Amino acid sequence: MSWNFETEQFLIRLPVSDQDGAALFKLLSQSSAAAHIPRLPMTVEAQALDELRRIAMRFETREAAFWLIERKSDGEVVARIGVQYINWMMLNAQLQWELSAECGLEELQEVLPVIVNYLSDDLHLHRLEMRLRTGSDDQSKLLTALGFSHEGTLPSQMEFEGEDIDLDVYSLLKGELNI
């Protein structure tokens, strides 16, 4: 079973722990990439290496899988998309993405169907959920355009920079992806 895929313009591949540190750092050091989660941007490359190791361990235990979206034309990593908190009993998981400015709706419409179809057809997941910091309008528009439905807002889910954070819940059921 291969976890690496390809579209016309992109490679969708699992990261390689000792090779992708610089590319991941470049993506996750952009404050806009993870503000919707919310998470602070990375400040040193060692954080990216640590994250790669962590993700590799979580992948080994089939708890999460994260893919790097690499543009074929120049090798640039334009996004990271993954699933975590996979519940194999309930057949659901949380989707998470970190997008660079070069990854918008058009690019997502090219790569997301490959990932979603894999999760649904091969891993048999029925429900994908994404949680966004309330007020993440750009991300919210992308999700809605892709077919996700807004289900409500979970209050005070975490504290971030001294503020209580509410998270909006969006979901996509099998067959709902809009491309």
Added chain:
Amino acid sequence: MKFTPELEIPGGCIKPLHYDDIDGLFELYKHPEIPGQRPLQDKEQLNRMIDYSVQMAATQRGMMWAIETEGQIKGMVSGFDWQPSNLRIVMRVDGLPQLTVEERTASLKAAISFLSTKYHVRNFAYQWIEGQSDDIKAALSECGFTLAARLRDGWRTGNTEFSDVEQYHWISSENKPVPRKLGDDDELGQNLNANKRGES
């Protein structure tokens, strides 16, 4: 050490799970309230659950109480998916048909009050699964919970069947605990500048 206290409710109490109550708990598990959950066949499995209930409380991952009124185990109230750093937890009540809305409400309130006071948990969630009794919603309303989200097909009830989940929340109005450094307290072992009376 005892991590789960016995707490009074009108007509009875909520109390830690104990091996002596295994028959009552087995009766409860033979009548699951959750859609798709099969009745328990093997009573022996409850021994392991009681062990887990102690470990969960000791490691702050969850807490489980039996609901006892009129001398009978009528249900369980539990907290799970406890996230101490985020001061939140998910609550759940499982009851036999004879557990009244009032008993359900009182049990939930007692557990929440304890977790809120002792551990400063502020955010309590409850997931009501489509197909469950409306009595649960009545109890939630009585405890001050409000609907936050409806998770479509959030609960699997069969091979290809799913039910929606309504997620309710109640947020305590208590102030958050103020983080302190080691030595800020009057504990001599940590405060090297304090004398034996605890004065700095």
